[in-house]
Amino acid sequence: MAQLKSSLLPPAGEKGYCFTFWYHMFGATVGSLRMLLQTADPWKKTLVWQKSRNQGDQWLSVQTHVTLQKVHQVILEATVGGEAGDIAIDDISIISGPCPVSDLCDFEEGSCNWQQQTDDDFDWIRQSGSTHNANTGPDSDHTTNTPAGHYYYLPSSSTDRTGQTAAMSSPLYPAGKGACVQLWYHMYGTGMGTLNVYQKSEDGKKALIFSQTGDQGRLWRFAQASLLPRVQPYRIVVEGVKARPTLEGDMAFDDVQLMDAQCPPHGFCDFERNMCSWSNLGVGVDQGDWLRGRGASPNPNTGPSVDHTTNSTQGYYLYVDSSVGEWGSTSFLVSDVFQPSTRGHCLTFWYHMYGSNVGTVRVYINDRKMHTGGTEEGILKWIETGNKGDKWHMANVSIKHEEAFWFVFVYQRGENGGGDVALDDITISHEGCYSDPPINPPDDNNGNAKPSLTTSTEDLSHLLRHFYFTVG
Ligand SMILES: [Ca+2]
Ligand SMILES: [Ca+2]
Ligand SMILES: [Ca+2]
Numbered sequence: 450m451a452q453l454k455s456s457l458l459p460p461a462g463e464k465g466y467c468f469t470f471w472y473h474m475f476g477a478t479v480g481s482l483r484m485l486l487q488t489a490d491p492w493k494k495t496l497v498w499q500k501s502r503n504q505g506d507q508w509l510s511v512q513t514h515v516t517l518q519k520v521h522q523v524i525l526e527a528t529v530g531g532e533a534g535d536i537a538i539d540d541i542s543i544i545s546g547p548c549p550v551s552d553l554c555d556f557e558e559g560s561c562n563w564q565q566q567t568d569d570d571f572d573w574i575r576q577s578g579s580t581h582n583a584n585t586g587p588d589s590d591h592t593t594n595t596p597a598g599h600y601y602y603l604p605s606s607s608t609d610r611t612g613q614t615a616a617m618s619s620p621l622y623p624a625g626k627g628a629c630v631q632l633w634y635h636m637y638g639t640g641m642g643t644l645n646v647y648q649k650s651e652d653g654k655k656a657l658i659f660s661q662t663g664d665q666g667r668l669w670r671f672a673q674a675s676l677l678p679r680v681q682p683y684r685i686v687v688e689g690v691k692a693r694p695t696l697e698g699d700m701a702f703d704d705v706q707l708m709d710a711q712c713p714p715h716g717f718c719d720f721e722r723n724m725c726s727w728s729n730l731g732v733g734v735d736q737g738d739w740l741r742g743r744g745a746s747p748n749p750n751t752g753p754s755v756d757h758t759t760n761s762t763q764g765y766y767l768y769v770d771s772s773v774g775e776w777g778s779t780s781f782l783v784s785d786v787f788q789p790s791t792r793g794h795c796l797t798f799w800y801h802m803y804g805s806n807v808g809t810v811r812v813y814i815n816d817r818k819m820h821t822g823g824t825e826e827g828i829l830k831w832i833e834t835g836n837k838g839d840k841w842h843m844a845n846v847s848i849k850h851e852e853a854f855w856f857v858f859v860y861q862r863g864e865n866g867g868g869d870v871a872l873d874d875i876t877i878s879h880e881g882c883y884s885d886p887p888i889n890p891p892d893d894n895n896g897n898a899k900p901s902l903t904t905s906t907e908d909l910s911h912l913l914r915h916f917y918f919t920v921g
């Protein structure tokens with residue numbers, strides 16, 4: 450553990466002050482970083498902010514509004530996670546008055562200045578780990594995928610009545626700010642109601658920009674909506690509406706982000722701003738995460754040195770750090786949900802597999818039936834193994850599935866390190882892949898097909914199919 454302490458600071462005064470610092474937490478086994486306030490009389494330490502695990506290869510800022518009316522010290526405390534994880538901090542500043550509003554709320558430090566509405570029936574509750582009811586609610590938050598991370602949820606109860614609501618609103622954003630809002634929601638349970646997202650201007654006018662109703666399965670789901678141009682400052686309002694009395698209707702949301710750029714097209718991600726609708730899964734499923742990185746990956750003689758989008762060290766890609774984990778350990782990456790289409794879908798992506806010990810990348814499609822049946826992978830659609838040289842390759846996967854489905858990328862580590870694998874520029878288009886020969890039989894849609902990670906014959910057939918595509 451390492452501690453950095455400020456000198457003794459006077460009471461924060463009527464308006465308080467905004468404490469800002471920048472941090473860099475990058476690597477597969479990064480520990481945690483905390484900010485605490487300590488008073489001497491009485492002696493008391495209060496945790497005001499904390500972050501754990503990898504945050505990507507980038508400097509991020511934290512702002513905390515301190516209103517403590519006692520002589521105190523600010524303490525920044527770091528704990529070690531493992532070998533592959535450094536924590537750095539820089540540019541600490543103290544400015545009097547409250548902090549400017551944040552564009553990203555992950556709810557790890559608190560409410561992020563979101564407020565409960567009082568003219569409704571219930572309040573949203575900040576929660577970590579799972580909710581109290583069985584067969585509903587998430588097991589962990591979306592930001593960290595661990596039981597330590599926080600989200601907001603609306604508990605369901607047998608005394609609920611149809612149409613009862615709970616709403617929370619964001620801080621006030623200036624009129625010209627923001628073109629797109631993104632958030633993650635969890636709506637698992639047979640008694641699930643409706644989640645509405647509004648853009649509400651200061652004069653009270655509300656526009657519905659996103660709505661989802663009913664059971665959406667056991668995964669965190671992605672939502673985004675374009676913001677309407679406004680003359681007035683506005684808030685984002687998240688509202689839960691109850692369906693009926695039930696103990697299986699806990700809904701949740703997390704990671705609300707306001708972006709000044711337009712929303713990316715559905716199914717496309719270049720990873721330049723964030724992971725779009727792609728999501729890691731937690732420790733119940735796999736042993737590692739896909740990380741956003743740029744430039745050379747942290748391990749020598751493996752991984753890309755530039756991304757695919759910009760062909761430069763400034764552009765971001767997604768990768769798995771092979772220096773950690775064991776032989777066969779996996780990292781899952783899950784897409785948004787796509788509705789079935791008569792023309793099918795085409796998944797196009799760029800991959801980089803370079804190193805002496807590259808493991809295996811598989812692409813599956815999964816659906817509600819298979820997922821509820823207990824499979825996290827689904828049906829195998831594409832596989833690649835081993836060293837493919839220090840360059841980006843393109844892959845196409847044609848999908849025709851008769852249920853709503855999602856894609857799952859699974860990286861499986863080789864015997865040793867030296868096998869960083871990367872992805873970039875993933876596109877899912879609503880038609881079959883261009884010039885794709887009609888070889889794929891329609892999917893076995895009975896939900897029984899469950900390729901395991903070790904079925905070598907199945908792997909081989911897909912490998913041959915892929916080989917045919919590449920050469921032909
Ligand atoms: Ca969170
Ligand atoms: Ca309320
Ligand atoms: Ca994971």
Ligand SMILES: [Ca+2]
Pocket residue numbers: 719720721756757758759764765766873874
């Ligand atoms: Ca990129």
